[in-house]
Amino acid sequence: MSGAADREAVFPTRQSLGIMKAKLKGAETGHSLLKRKSEALTNAEITRRIDEAKRKMGRVMQIAAFSLAEVSYAVGGDIGYQVQESVKSARFRIRTKQDNVSGVLLPSFESYLTEGNNDFGLTGLGKGGQQVQRCRETYARAVEALVELASLQTAFVILDEVIKVVNRRVNAIEHVIIPRTENTIKYINSELDELDREEFYRLKKVANKKQRDTAAADAEMKAKREAAEQNETDAKAQDSGPADILAGEDDDDVIF
Amino acid sequence: MSSQADYKDREFLAVIGDEATPLTQDSVTGLLLAGIGHITTGAEAKKNFLVVDNKTETAAIESAFDSFTERKDIGIVLINQHIADRIRHRVDSYTAAFPTVLEIPSKDHPYDPEKDSVLRRVRRLFGE
Numbered sequence: 523m524s525g526a527a528d529r530e531a532v533f534p535t536r537q538s539l540g541i542m543k544a545k546l547k548g549a550e551t552g553h554s555l556l557k558r559k560s561e562a563l564t565n566a567e568i569t570r571r572i573d574e575a576k577r578k579m580g581r582v583m584q585i586a587a588f589s590l591a592e593v594s595y596a597v598g599g600d601i602g603y604q605v606q607e608s609v610k611s612a613r614f615r616i617r618t619k620q621d622n623v624s625g626v627l628l629p630s631f632e633s634y635l636t637e638g639n640n641d642f643g644l645t646g647l648g649k650g651g652q653q654v655q656r657c658r659e660t661y662a663r664a665v666e667a668l669v670e671l672a673s674l675q676t677a678f679v680i681l682d683e684v685i686k687v688v689n690r691r692v693n694a695i696e697h698v699i700i701p702r703t704e705n706t707i708k709y710i711n712s713e714l715d716e717l718d719r720e721e722f723y724r725l726k727k728v729a730n731k732k733q734r735d736t737a738a739a740d741a742e743m744k745a746k747r748e749a750a751e752q753n754e755t756d757a758k759a760q761d762s763g764p765a766d767i768l769a770g771e772d773d774d775d776v777i778f
Numbered sequence: 779m780s781s782q783a784d785y786k787d788r789e790f791l792a793v794i795g796d797e798a799t800p801l802t803q804d805s806v807t808g809l810l811l812a813g814i815g816h817i818t819t820g821a822e823a824k825k826n827f828l829v830v831d832n833k834t835e836t837a838a839i840e841s842a843f844d845s846f847t848e849r850k851d852i853g854i855v856l857i858n859q860h861i862a863d864r865i866r867h868r869v870d871s872y873t874a875a876f877p878t879v880l881e882i883p884s885k886d887h888p889y890d891p892e893k894d895s896v897l898r899r900v901r902r903l904f905g906e
Contacts, residue, residue: 576897583883590808609825613813615789616853629875631853635813654811661812665791672854672878675896679875682899 529705534713542710546703553695560688563626568678575671579664586664589657596653612636614662616669623677626684630673633666788853788877790816792826792846794839796858796884809856818851826852830861840865852877858884859894870895 532538616631791814795806806829809815818824826849828842843865846855859881862869872879872895881894 573897576894580883586808587884590811609810609815609827610817612790612816612826614791616791617789618853631878657808658811658813661808665809665812665814668856668880668882669791669854672880675880676875676878678896678899679873679878683875 528702529709530702532706532710534710534717536714539707539710539714542703542707546700546707549695549699549703553692553700556688556692556695559625560685560692563623563681563685563688568674568681572671572674572678575667575674579667579671582664582667586657586660589653589660593653593657614665621677623681626681628677628680630677631669632673633669635662787851790814790826790852791854791856792849792852792877793856794828794830794842794846794858794861795856796830796861824849830858836864840868843868847872847874847877847879849877855879856882858882860884862895866895 530542532542613636614633615636616633618629618631621628621630791809793806793809793814795809806827810827814826816826824845826846828839828846830839839861843855843857846852853876855877857869857879862879862881869879869881879896881896
């Protein structure tokens with residue numbers, strides 16, 4: 523058998539046959555469960571949301587860029603360097619929390635603003651302060667959208683990882699463990715059958731031998747019996763007369 | 779998979795964005811205005827943003843990308859899509875969950891979902 527090499531190293535006994543059968547059953551249950559998990563995780567929902575969020579991001583960023591252009595015109599020059607130089611500490615921060623989706627821990631980002639932290643107090647002080655303020659709000663909203671998208675994306679990346687692992691397990695069970703266990707069961711069965719045939723042959727041999735022995739014993743007994751019978755008849759023939767006392771010659775009279 | 783320690787300290791965003799010229803507004807300025815900029819205090823002050831212009835070498839972008847993705851306090855790396863295109867192999871081969879790399883459009887370069895490395899993975903997963 524070609525699969526003879528691909529089986530587990532067990533002794534072909536009835537006990538290990540039972541173990542292997544239980545193992546096969548477990549593998550099949552696990553396979554169907556993992557397959558269901560994989561299907562549950564691979565729902566199109568999250569990807570559809572990513573797609574949507576990415577498209578929405580395009581629009582949001584466009585609006586934000588437009589408001590920055592407004593600032594540029596209002597301030598009357600480039601504020602990029604001024605902004606970059608006044609950066610000290612982040613006002614807009616994120617924190618992460620975990621969600622549990624069918625046994626998988628998915629982190630998600632949440633944005634928050636730290637209080638009393640304003641690096642850009644002087645930006646647009648001369649002119650365009652209002653536009654700067656509006657622009658900041660617009661961008662803050664844009665960044666919120668980005669953070670939301672980043673959560674989705676992280677969730678997707680982790681889910682992707684998990685789905686891969688689950689699929690790998692499903693495939694391993696389907697293509698390695700189940701065939702191997704089946705091979706082992708087949709092997710054990712064939713060995714057991716072989717043993718059975720051997721046993722049957724042995725028993726037959728024993729029965730034959732016994733039959734022969736009994737036949738021989740019978741023959742011997744018969745011969746013995748016949749011999750005995752023969753002896754008996756011979757003996758009978760020798761002292762045939764005296765059996766009948768009445769039929770014998772007259773005895774001498776007994777005289778007192 | 780990802781342990782608690784892997785992400786609980788991640789509270790900043792990083793950004794790799796294009797330059798500001800009088801005609802084209804850059805993404806970095808706006809995002810900094812929103813308040814995501816942070817310069818670490820300590821022995822060496824590290825910025826969490828990089829401004830890329832035409833003269834910036836690809837190697838500099840790569841090293842910034844690497845340093846942002848290696849930092850333990852950054853949760854999201856924002857990168858303009860046309861800049862991501864310049865280091866596309868690097869972005870494509872980046873598969874870790876943290877920090878998340880997010881490709882964002884810039885004003886001159888509208889967003890193209892076909893190029894996004896994550897969306898391409900999405901498509902590949904569902905065989906579209």
